[in-house]
Amino acid sequence: MELELRFFATFREAVGQKSRSHDAPAGATVGDVLATLEGEYEDLEGQLLEDGAIRPQLSVLKNGRDVVHADGPDTDLEDGDVVSVFPPVAGG
Secondary structure: OEEEEEEOOHHHHHHOOOEEEEEOOOOOEHHHHHHHHHHHOHHHOOOOEEOOEEOOOOEEEEOOEEHHHOOHHHOEOOOOOEEEEEOOOOOO
């Protein structure tokens, strides 16, 4: 299935582009895609998942909805979904 992946801030820098298409096998989950990204991009290694869970303060959206309100890393994906990955934000 074909997904659109979108990256923001430091993750965009790590990937080198704002968005990209991603071919994932049927039945893939958000966690599967994040694990694949960690393996593909050295600068993302260990930045997305921690013991199989999405790292704290990280925002991952599926079609504009935070996956924390679904099944987290076990959230199922379907052909055409858009997955957006935001790093932790600091400010004051």
